[in-house]
Structure formats: structure tokens, C-alpha cells
Amino acid sequence: MAAGGPGSKTYSFKVVLLGEGCVGKTSLVLRYCENKFNDKHITTLQASFLTKKLNITGKRVNLAIWDTAGQERFHALGPIYYRDSNGAILVYDITDEDSFQKVKNWVKELRKMLGNEISLCIVGNKIDLEKERHVSVEEAEGYADSVGAKHYHTSAKLNKGIEELFLDLCKRMMETAQAEERLRGNGASTAAPGRRGVQIIDDEPRAATAAGGCCSSG
């Protein structure tokens, strides 16, 4: 997760963007990354995958933002996109009650699959259309509270609330990462990051005894 030499820690976070089609996910992230693309990337001008570099309280953060297709028929593909995410931004349209319902479904699924390690942001977009609001502020914020998520209001059109949303999310993800580091035993790389490959272990005795113990109790 975190790479870099001693004293110059760089955090790399993956953030997945979820929400029904037409809620403005793409405009939101385009707004955020506007004119600040990392020009090394091939698909620079596209909004499906974007990166952003930040500096938060002296720590460098690399964000990779993964957009997902919001149409119902692509719902089943969710897990391949959100796996290994540090944060999720769940966007709904404040004028569309249904899109808020979809967010609730995503929250349920994410909590079930990824537990509490992932930082969730629920985002009511299109606040420039306040007059047509169909999802009440109290309801949305209350819901976010109840599931351990943070709620934000944004307008991609007016470029409102977006900077704050991402900054806040980054801070939360950093806290989670730092807590994890502390848990792992501060500094000493006990987890051996980057270790990979397949270790074949002969598990004959272990499985046999486990099954045996279980059989005898049953």
C-alpha cells in the first residue's frame, strides 16, 4: 500500500466510484482532476481511470480513481472493480430518489464484501438543482451516519464540494492506513510487502486432524 524510501512515505490509494448511470460520477471526477492529469498515462483525456497526486500534511498521496459502469446490467461486475479499494465514493442524484436507493444497495454490498476497512463517502450530487430535490438532507445524512459513512453535497456543474470531498476521503484513508501500520508493529516490515508467489504446503495432517476433531464433536 505505501511505498517510498525512509522518511518520504508515499501513500497509494485506490478509490472506486459507484452509482447509477446519469448521477454525474464522470463529471464529478473530471472536475476534480481537470487539467491536472498525469501526462504519462495513455488515456489521459478519459474519465474512466484517473490519477491524482496530493500532498497532505507533508505526506504524499497518489490516488487512483476507478470509475464503474452504473447501469443495472453491469452490477454483477462490481466486485472486480472494487476489490482492494481503500475508499469508495457512492454518488446519487439529489433529484432522483431511486439513485439514492442504489447507493444503499452498494453500501450493503461493500460492507459485506470488504468490511469496515474501506472508507465510504456518500455523495449527493447536483445541488445546483436544489429546487427539484427528492432526497432530503436529513434522510441522507442520517443514513450515512448509520452505516459509518460520511455524507457530502456536491455540484459538478458549479464545482462545489468536490475538492473537500476528496481531501477528506484522503485523510480518512491515511488514518486507516496509519492505524494498520501501528497494528503491524510500526515500521518493521513484518508483512513483507511485495512477497508473492505460491507456496505449496502439504496440508494433509492439518486438514485430517481438523476434520477429525470436527467429526468427533458432531
Added chain:
Amino acid sequence: MLCFCPTLIHCLFFACSVEGEVSGVYLQYPLVGGPCESENVSKRISAQERVTLTHPIWLLLSVTEQEATRILLQQPVGVFLVRRSSALQKKVLSLRVDNTPGSPIIHYPLEESLFNVVLERAMHKCVLKPLHGSVYAALHKFQVSSGVWQRLQENLAIAKSKQPGELGADTVRSPDLHAIKRIRLKLRSMCKMYSPERKIKVLLHVCKLIYTDMQNRSGRSFGADDFLPMLTYVLAQCDMPQLDTEVQYMMELLDPSLLHGEGGYYLTSACGAMSLIKNFQEDQAACVLSSATRSTLHQWHQRRTIQRNLPSVDDFQNFLRVALQEADSGCTAKTLQVHPNNTTEEVSRLCAHKFHVTDPENYALFLITDDCSQQLAPDTYPQWIKAEFQSRPHPKAFYFVYRRLPNPNGCKPSQSHNSSCTED
């Protein structure tokens, strides 16, 4: 590949410069003095050892740029040192080069995380290149025997006959036949490569072609809502079932650190697109499929995630661990090859054979968890049950046990587990 360099200080790091940053450092022969001064020296000590042992000489982290320049100016061409730049927060390799045309010293900021990439590439060349063909044949054989290949071909034919709109893509912006042909050619060349990184580059290029085509027709930027359906349409039009194997190959072999980047994103999209094509007809059975997809994914995720525990043998697909429980001799477990479409009846037969049971009619397969033991109905699918268990967020311990029926006539097989596979 790493080459030997004979002299201790005159190691020349040949730096590959990409957009001003060093993306890889290779050891090469020095420019002067011939390949090896002494064969013996290079045999006794490896290039890596050589560099490691000499690091007090060249690793001068506290040296500033001015000092480095002063030191190197007095040295012959090819001598380098490594220092830390506080401005860049990176190590910098300063190298004495020829005076002409520019400065006699070049400073390369080092992309430290890329050292692994060089090693990875070398490993791919040594290991993957000769094995590439066999790995492919094995993956293909596996797909054929599990029935996936057949299903893929059928569904691909159907998906190919669909208009962009029917796949959720924008008809106006979809690439024409000429563009599809171009993409197909690129993908064909991708299939011939052994290196997952190079394959990814081709895939990114294909994605870029699709984007460019979409953009030329509308002039705006696209997110996944537009891109994924279009990619699905294009891949269906390309009519290359082998892409499914390609995606698997890359998903399994790409460096995990790259899975988070742009390559990882578009590989994920390609994987999603192929999965949509593969299951095109079975939309109605989405629940079952997504449960199967989820379990495959879960297993893949466990195998491929950095900083997690290494997978155990049980995690691999198509293996099922079954214990034989005998009243007198306790438990013996065996790992059996069981396909997802094998029924409990078939697995029981296999168990009878593997465990040398002479009276199989008195034995049955049971699923045992902490709190219950259930006989599995003959028409259930053990791999699906296992998949269901493993795809749960907090998997409980469970075991498949082949054992003697307590009372051959009094026990009713339970149907409940196949239905639980289709839940949610």
C-alpha cells in the same frame, strides 16, 4: 538481463531514460577494457554481489549535486555515484559521460519502485517465455474440459450478432468495421506475446483506439458508463474467444503493483467485458452466475493480493478436499480434482475409488461445519457449495467428509445446500 561487469568501481550503469526518469538500471560491460578483465573474478563473484559490496564507494547519499559534479569531473567516463536529492525526495544517479554534446555529468532521478520491474521482466524472460505455450495449452484444456469454452463460443456468437445498442453501447459512437479490423489485428499480436506487461500495453492501446473513436464522434470525455459497453461491443465484434484465456493469463501473472494502475483498470474492464459476453444468455440466471463469478474472484483476489497471507492449496479452483472418516482409523484426507459441474453422486463415486471403498452404497458425502453435519443430495454440486461458503465475507470452516451412513435407510439427503448457492 543482467550482465557481468568485471571491475569494481568502473561498473557502468546503463540507464534507460524515459521522460527524464530512469526506469531501469542494467549492468553492462564497461565501455573500455573489453568484456572481462579476468574470467575468474566474474565467476567467483556475481554482478549483484559486486555492486552490493562496493556500495560504500558509490552510495554517497549525503553528497550534494555540486559535490557530485566536482567528484565525477575528475573521473573517467562511466563512473557514477548515487546520492539523495532533498528537493526531489529521491535517490539520484549521477553519471560521468562524454563531454560532448551537453554536460559531462548527467543526473538521473531513480524511480525506486521500478527496480522490481526490471527483475520481474528478467524473470518473465527466463521462466515465462519458454513456458508460455504450455501455460496456454493448459488453460485452454482446462476451459474445454470444464465446459467454459463451449459456453463462451456459443455466447460470443450471439453477442457478436447484436447491435451496439443491445449491449448498452452508443450506436452513433461505435467504431466501424475498419476500426474493428485494426483492433483485431492488435489483439492477435497481443496473443502471441509472453510478457503480461507487454500484453497490457497492447490492451491499453486498444482502449485508446476505442476512446479516440468515441471522442471523434462526440468530442467529450467518457467514463465507464460509456466505455465498458463499448469495449464489450468491440470485443464481441473481434470474435476472439481466446481473449478470455488472455485475460486470465494477465490477471494471474501481472505484477500485483501494476494491478492498481491504469493497466490494472483496463484489464479489469476487459475481464468484465469478457465475463458479460461469456454469460450473455444467462442473464436470467444472474444470481447463480454472480455467485460463481464472485467465488472465482474471491479465490483470485486471495492469490493476487499483496500483503495478505499466501493461499493454501484449498483455495485453488477445481480441487476439493475430502476426508474419509472410518470408525476405526479416524480421518484421512485427499485432494481430488472436481469440476464445478460434477455432482455429489460423481464425487462420491470418485471417493469410493480413491479411498478404495468396496461397499460404496453404504457411504455418502457429508458437509460438516462447526455446528452441523449434512448429507449432500446426489444432484448437488460440491464445488458450488464450496464456492458459496468461500464467497461469504467471513467464511466459516467447513469440510467435505466421505463416510459410512449411520443407518442406510433412515437418513434423508438434504436439498438445502444447492438452494443456498442461489441466495442473494
